[in-house]
Amino acid sequence: MQSFYEATITRPSAYAPLSGRRSANVCIIGGGLAGLSTALGLAERGVADVVVLEAQQVGFGASGRNGGFVFGGYSLDCADLLKTLGPARARELYALTTDAVDLMRTRIARYQIDCDATDAGVILANWFDEPARLDAQRRLMRDSFGVEWEPLTAAQLASQLKTRRYHGGLFERNAFHFHPLKYVLGVADAATRAGVTIHEHSPVVRLQRDGAGFIVHTAQGALDARHVVMAGGGYARNVYARVERAVLPIATYVMATEPLGARLRDAIDTRAAVYDTRFAFDYYRPLPDTRILWGGRISVRDRAPETIARLLRRDLLKVYPQLHDVRVDYAWGGLMSYARHKMPQIGRSADGVWYAIGFGGHGMAPTTVSGELLAAAIAGERPVPDAFARFGLTPAFGALGLAAAQLTYTAMQTRDALAARRRPARPGG
Numbered sequence: 001m002q003s004f005y006e007a008t009i010t011r012p013s014a015y016a017p018l019s020g021r022r023s024a025n026v027c028i029i030g031g032g033l034a035g036l037s038t039a040l041g042l043a044e045r046g047v048a049d050v051v052v053l054e055a056q057q058v059g060f061g062a063s064g065r066n067g068g069f070v071f072g073g074y075s076l077d078c079a080d081l082l083k084t085l086g087p088a089r090a091r092e093l094y095a096l097t098t099d100a101v102d103l104m105r106t107r108i109a110r111y112q113i114d115c116d117a118t119d120a121g122v123i124l125a126n127w128f129d130e131p132a133r134l135d136a137q138r139r140l141m142r143d144s145f146g147v148e149w150e151p152l153t154a155a156q157l158a159s160q161l162k163t164r165r166y167h168g169g170l171f172e173r174n175a176f177h178f179h180p181l182k183y184v185l186g187v188a189d190a191a192t193r194a195g196v197t198i199h200e201h202s203p204v205v206r207l208q209r210d211g212a213g214f215i216v217h218t219a220q221g222a223l224d225a226r227h228v229v230m231a232g233g234g235y236a237r238n239v240y241a242r243v244e245r246a247v248l249p250i251a252t253y254v255m256a257t258e259p260l261g262a263r264l265r266d267a268i269d270t271r272a273a274v275y276d277t278r279f280a281f282d283y284y285r286p287l288p289d290t291r292i293l294w295g296g297r298i299s300v301r302d303r304a305p306e307t308i309a310r311l312l313r314r315d316l317l318k319v320y321p322q323l324h325d326v327r328v329d330y331a332w333g334g335l336m337s338y339a340r341h342k343m344p345q346i347g348r349s350a351d352g353v354w355y356a357i358g359f360g361g362h363g364m365a366p367t368t369v370s371g372e373l374l375a376a377a378i379a380g381e382r383p384v385p386d387a388f389a390r391f392g393l394t395p396a397f398g399a400l401g402l403a404a405a406q407l408t409y410t411a412m413q414t415r416d417a418l419a420a421r422r423r424p425a426r427p428g429g
Ligand SMILES: Cc1cc2nc3c(=O)[nH]c(=O)nc-3n(C[C@H](O)[C@H](O)[C@H](O)COP(=O)(O)OP(=O)(O)OC[C@H]3O[C@@H](n4cnc5c(N)ncnc54)[C@H](O)[C@@H]3O)c2cc1C
Pocket: 029, 030, 031, 032, 033, 034, 035, 053, 054, 055, 056, 057, 058, 059, 060, 061, 062, 063, 064, 065, 066, 067, 068, 069, 070, 071, 202, 203, 204, 205, 231, 232, 233, 234, 235, 236, 237, 239, 251, 252, 253, 254, 295, 333, 334, 335, 336, 337, 356, 357, 358, 359, 360, 361, 362, 363, 364, 365, 367
């Protein structure tokens, strides 16, 4: 089973692999949204001679496989961001992500990226019959981050989402959803038209320091570069240990149902995207062709598409039992990169390598943030904000870290199941 996204695009003719010895001003490792946003940000600032090296194809990683939610914030939730950084710096970093949401809208319009963008907001649905959870979140967003998430009563929510699972919600208006692979290909196209060179099927196998710059070795070539940006996400292996040691590759899964036609509105009667208040939340959205795209679960294991389809279909039916006979047409997984502190790592290491990694499951706006920050820093406009230094390249402890992550996930799932059992969903849900 292929990804819905791959099945619904026509890739432009492939970008040729790097061969022989070349030189560049900036070499970016990774053709995901972190790497390509940096490339486009550099080109927009007039920085010439930028090369992107992608091991597979543009958008092969998480950026071309994700849920397609574009909203503010990071994987680290806002309450923890506030606790860690204090009010001023937390607000500064959060604002970067809402600016990035706007920048993505602007780029879609400016470069005419046809990516099925649906500017209809995102709903956070309360899985628990505890209004205090939503009240606290709403107050936090308003008082500490200056954004209004609008309350939805249980009745208002039930008129849009035909399920008895939820107990009200919050509506984040300044958010949208889209076909992420079409967007990534559009950013790549805009970057190349602005002078960036992309090489696909060019896995970087070694990074060597050379005087003031680096030699970047690929399977068939080598690039002398003044600057190197490491943006290999959860897929980078054995290239630059200092960065790779700081993140864990964690899988998460998505499926797309068959087109539902008029039946879609018997379940989802809104154009907004939806996620819920559990630690291990479902995330889903209606697609323009009336399919439901449904995502959820995280795991340290890669799973077969058939297993993913079975697990996610079960999750969907817990919320929308009326779709009991729905067929799943596509199911796939992808790897996210997580730091222990759950924040992206954006900056420059002591030996001069720039990096943008660790976006976790909340990466569309933050990768765009990293592109802007690194492009501005490399172009000499301004340094990366100090606040990111607080979230450095802390060791993630490899296999041990993965085991700990899986344990935490299972413990949080159990905690949420117990909390929901204390106040069960209304009958029929
Ligand atoms: C299933 C899923 C659902 C998600 N849903 C959402 C969502 O709805 N909203 C949201 O905001 N975020 C979501 N995320 C998270 C988001 O997709 C990621 O945080 C983001 O895409 C990370 O971008 P990236 O560029 O860092 O990594 P990637 O997109 O993974 O790109 C890294 C690229 O580097 C390449 N690479 C690796 N090693 C090398 C090498 N040695 N040489 C050359 N190239 C190399 C890889 O092939 C890959 O193409 C989701 C993630 C997944 C997996």
